[in-house]
Amino acid sequence: MEKILVLDFGGQYNQLIARRVRENQIYAEIKPYHKISVREIREKQYKGIIFTGGPNSVYDESSPHYDKEILEAGIPILGICYGAQLMAYMADGVIESAKDGSEYGKTKIYYTESKLTENIPKESICFMSHTDYIKTVPAGFKVIATTDNCPTAAMCNEEKALYAVQFHPEVTHTEYGKEILKNFLFGVCKCQGDWKMDEFIERTVAEYKNTLKDKKVLLALSGGVDSSVCAVLLHKAIGSNLTCIFVDHGLLRKDEGDFVEKTFGKQFGLNLIRVNAEERFLKKLIGVTEPEQKRKIIGEEFIRTFEEEAKKIGKVHVLAQGTIYPDIIESGLGDSATIKSHHNVGGLPDVIAFDEILEPLRYLFKDEVREVGEKLQIPKEFVWRQPFPGPGLAVRIIGEITKEKITALQEADSIFRAELEQAGAKANQYFAVLTDTRSVGVMGDARTYGVTIALRAVTTDDFMTAEWARLPYTVLERASARITNEVGGVSRVVYDITSKPPATVEWE
């Protein structure tokens, strides 16, 4: 399989670069610069290397550097931003700090001919974000792009297949950025594009058929996209040797538990154990109002429940997890590896006895996981599911949790989601919250004193920051009217107009 190495020097766009490469059906992997040697790079037979950006200045003592030998390894390289300056520095060019400050944002750029700039207009817009720049290109290199402020917006040594761009071709603000990357990948590195999700499925299934044979595999299925895809993929390889445990803590959305059971147990024929543990979870949550305590109790109870069920199965050889690529990528800066354990099953390895861990999706980005899910014909409701917190509706019920409150929230939430979807309104995540505020209302001729439902809808790319969604008034109006009419005990509906920050997406 063809591979491109994204050599990470601490840039903020390293994942984006890898995704852009993969959009071209070429496998890309990210490695921190200090975790891979030139020898390993040669052994792994990468078709090309991309040096990422980074926050440093090449002349700083603490700045990340790399073995010069890489420039002579005969492997095409594209340096981006800091990566461009580093390439120039390694080949004895001159870097300087701009006297009149940084060049930042959308900038007009002028290209000349090269393999990298093939078939793109001579003038367009690029996205710049730098203070240092390449003042003098190294011997053997030529300038192939300039801006009004930057004498070397791009350079190359075509004989050695070394290219460098000061701007960021991976961000959408750069017009023709995708074409530049394509020119590098196909024109310079001579890739064919063999990273395809149907081939990934075939390869993975064949491999597991071979390596797992009669081993018993256990998976915690939550109904989230990662664990669902993981389950169906493994089932294709080993059939009934895969057992999925689905712990239904009673805090799922309306009808969700039944839907998971119907889809995976009946439709896909998975060996699925649904544990109806609502009572057990609710008992533990009596009198608990503090959000972190709720989360902790549910997390622990989840593990206990899973453990008890797993013990009933007997010997398990392999524990499968839905870990995906962003969970395992290490940062190029600093020596401490920040590897995040998967949130849905974090903690499980400590309590289950097994011989090995299997992570079939560990090299896939989220959009690739979804593509695999679609190819496996998993229903859209799972493949395109919006994020749902592990503790479920517990963090959307303010104050103490009771069965009545869960039912009321499930109804209100289901109405809001249906109205929003029916109207085709745009939001990345949307749900209802049951607050602990009561207020006076009037229904018929009688006074009511019911609870308040808050509606939350946000737009976001990454869920780390979010904007409240500007939903049409008609959607809000219909949702409000239906909730107060159809859900008993609700006398008021409000819409949350806080972005993140300062608020978070969830209320607890």
Ligand code: XMP
């Ligand atoms: P916050 O509330 O922190 O949420 O702004 C950001 C995103 O993460 C989701 N979320 C969770 N997902 N387990 C999860 O798998 C959790 O415990 C959890 N808590 C919040 C939230 O829905 C939003 O999309």
